[in-house]
Amino acid sequence: MSNIDLSNEETTLSHATLPRGAQWLVGVAAIALGGLALVLGMGIVGAVVIGVLAFLIGYPLWALLVENRRSATDKLITGLVWTAFGIAVIPLIWLVYMVVARGASVISPEFLTYSMRSVTGDEQGGLYHALMGTLIVTGIAALISIPIGIMTAIYLIEYGKGNRLAKAITFLVDVMTGIPSIVAGLFAFALFTLLVGPGTRFGFGGGVALSLLMIPTVVRSTEEMLKLVPDDLREAAYALGVPKWRTITRMVLPTAIGGIVTGVVLAISRVIGETAPLLVASGFNPNMNSNAFDDSPMMTVPVFIFTQLSEATAKGVSYAWGGALVLFVLVMVLNLIARIVGTIFAPKTGR
Amino acid sequence: MSIQVKDASIFYGDFKAVEDVSMSIKPKSVTAFIGPSGCGKSTFLRTLNRMHEVIPGAYVEGKIQIAGQDIYGPNVDPVAVRRKVGMVFQRPNPFPTMSIYDNVLAGNKLNSKRIKKSEADSIVEKALRGANLWNEVKDRLGKPGMGLSGGQQQRLCIARAIAVQPEVLLMDEPCSALDPISTAAIEDLIHELKSDYTIVIVTHNMQQAARVSDDTGFFNLKAAGQPGHLVEFNPTKQMFTKPDNPDTEAYISGRFG
Ligand SMILES: Nc1ncnc2c1ncn2[C@@H]1O[C@H](COP(=O)(O)OP(=O)(O)OP(=O)(O)O)[C@@H](O)[C@H]1O
C-alpha cells in the first residue's frame, strides 16, 4: 500500500471539465434553435419547448462527452428542476401581470369610494361597499375562528395528547378541512333561515360561513407551531413551580406566537377570496351596508367581481379586473403583515 | 431538607422502570446517582419533584417524603412541590423568547409575581453570582439567553433554578454537554451551593461523582428489559474505596458487563 501510483486513472482526483460559461454557450445555442423554430412557423409555445429540450439534452450530452456520467446526470437533473420551477412560476407571474395590467386602469378614487347605488347605464360607481363588506365579513370570520381555533389547538396539543376526545376532534377538523366551501355557505344560510327566517342573507351569515372554512386551518397551523415548542421548555417552566395553564399562556404561546400569527393571517387570506359561500350566505347588494347584523345582504369583493363579470358588459369586465386587483392587493398586504409579524416575534437567538 | 424514599417503584404505563428503591438523602449535602444507561437514574430523579407525572401514564408507588411530608400525598399540589425542589436538565434550556435577565426571573415572571425593579435587579445579580455567571454577562443582561455558549446557558439555567429559592436542587447530567472548563466551573458551583441547598446529581462521570458528592447511589439493571434498582447507597468515600457490593466495584473500576 505504500507506493500508490498517482498516474493510475482511477486514483486521479481531477478530470477534464467543460469550459467556463459552458451553460451560457449551450443556452445561447438553445435559444437560437428556438428562434429558428419560431421562424419556421412553429409558434411561440413550440419554439420555447424546442429551446428548453435542446438545452436539457445538449448540456448533459456535452458534459457526458467531456466530463463523466455523474456530472452529466447532475446537469440533467439540475436542468429538470429548473424547468419544473419555471413551469410552476410562469402561470403565477402571468396571473399577477394580467391582474395588474387589466385592473390598474380601473382603480380611481371614485372606484374605491363609491358604491354601486343606483348606477345605471354609463354611470360609474365603485366597490367601496364591497370592500367594506369584505373587511367586515372577514373580520367577523376571524373573530369567531381565531379564539376557537387557537383554543382547540391548545387542547389538542397540551391537554388531549392522544386521548379519545382529542382523536375525535382531530378527525372532525380533518373533515372540516375537506368541506367544499359552498357547503359551508349553505350551512350558514340554512342555519340563519332556521334561526331568523327564510331567505336571510346578511353579513354575519357570511362571517359564520367563512369561519367554518377558517377554523380548521387555524387549528392545524397553531397545532404545528405548538408542537415546535420543545417539551424541554415546558418541563423547565414546571420545574420552576409554574402551573400548567401559566406555562401555556406565558411561555408556550409567546414562544410560538410568531408562527401562530403567520398561520392566522394566511388563513384569513385563504378565505378572503371565497365567493360561493358568500354568494349564498351574505348575498349581493349594490348599496353600502355596514351593519352585519341587519337582515339585509352585504356585498363583498369576490361577489362584486362575480356580479360585474356576469353583466358581460365592457365596463363590467373591467370592473371585475379592478375588483380582482383590489382583492389581490388585500391578500398581498395580509401576507406582508404575516411576514413582518413573524420576524418581529421570532425567538431571538442572536448573540 | 432531607429526602426519604421508601420502596419506590416507578412505572411508565405497564412498564416498570425502577423497582423498590429506598434511600435517605441528607440535607445540605450532595448526593450522586451513577449507573449504566437506561437503569432509571433520570426516572428516579424526576420523581423527586413530581416531574415524572408530566409523562402520560407514568406513576409512582411507594413513599417519597421531603422534610417529613409525603410529596405524593392526596392533598399535595405538584406545583408547590416543584417550587421547593428545583431542577436543572441535561440539555441547557433557556427560554428562547427571554433575555438573560428575564430568564433568571422566569420563575417570578411566568407566575406573574409583581416585584419591584430594585428587588428584581438584586435577585438577578444574586442568582447570577450564585451561578458564577455574573461577570460574564453583567454587561449584556438584555441580550437573548439563547445567545450564550452552551456552558453559560447551563449556568443560566442553574441561576434560573436558584432564583426561585428552592430547598432542593436536582441535576440530571448537568455537565454532559459541556467542555472540561465549564464542567469545572459547574462543579465548583455545586460545592458552593451545597451550603444552602440539598443537591442530587445524576452523572456518568465517575470522577465527577467522586469529586462533588458526599453520598453516592449506584443503580443497575438485573438484565435488559428488567426494572432498574438501587444496588448500593453509601458515603462516596466508601463507594470508591471499599464498596459493599462487588457489582459496584466492577462498575466503578470500569470492569462491567
Ligand atoms: N417517557 C418514557 N416513556 C417510557 N419509557 C421510558 C420513558 N423515559 C424513560 N423510559 C424507560 O425507562 C428506563 C429508564 O430510563 P432513564 O431515562 O431513567 O435511564 P437513565 O438511567 O437516566 O439512562 P441515561 O444514563 O442514558 O440517561 C429505560 O428503560 C427507558 O427506556
Ligand SMILES: [Mg+2]
Ligand atoms: Mg438519564
